[in-house]
Each structure stands twice: as structure tokens, then as C-alpha cells.
Amino acid sequence: MKILLDHCVPLPLRANLSMHTVETASFRGWEEKQNGDLLSAAEAAGFDCLITVDKKIRYQQNLSARKIAVVLLSKQRWRLIQPAMPLVVAALSRVRPNAFIEVQIPDLSSRSRGAV
Secondary structure, eight states: OEEEEOTTSOTHHHHTTTTSEEEEHHHHTOTTOOHHHHHHHHHHTTOSEEEEOOTTHHHHOOOTTOSOEEEEESOOOHHHHGGGHHHHHHHHHTOOTTOEEEEOOOOHHHHHHHOO
């Protein structure tokens, strides 16, 4: 799958998705593009999925006529995302054209509360 990482997504995510072709919006020179323009550019470049942490995208963009899917990560910090990578990988396995999938990244503090 060809995946685009939005400029706000932690860069280490890329190395953890080595089973896919992953590029960043910054690498493409698209860091200034707003959500609609970014999705259009990504579709035109053949990307299957955009990974973002921009919570507004869900309400600003209608994906029904798009080929690209969006995966929204609920947290932006790599230290929270890294232990939740199995959730991200599972979400990517469910990606279909025009899908919107939100991945709830748990807080480290909520994990430690359950530990004894």
C-alpha cells in the first residue's frame, strides 16, 4: 500500500511501516497544503491512504467520492504511538477506498493505572 504521512505525524512512524511504501508530505513539498488540497494531490500521486493526527479532517472532508482513505491517530506523540503500533497496523489492514478509520492511541498513564 502507498501511504502518505501528514506533516504533523511523527517521522519514526515511517520506519515502523516498512511493509508499505511510505512518504511524507514534507518530502513531497506538500507541508503547506490544506486538507482538501492535500487529499487531492495524494490521490493524483497514487496514494492509497493518508495518516494524520488532524482531528478536523473528519468534519472538513467528505471522503465518499475519494479513492484515498484516511487513518486518524488520536495522539501525536511518538512515545504514545510506538507501543500502539499493532493498532495502527491493524487499521491499515482495514483500509479501503474512501474509508475513514480512527485509531485510539491509549495514554501511557491509563495503561499504568491497570497495572498492579
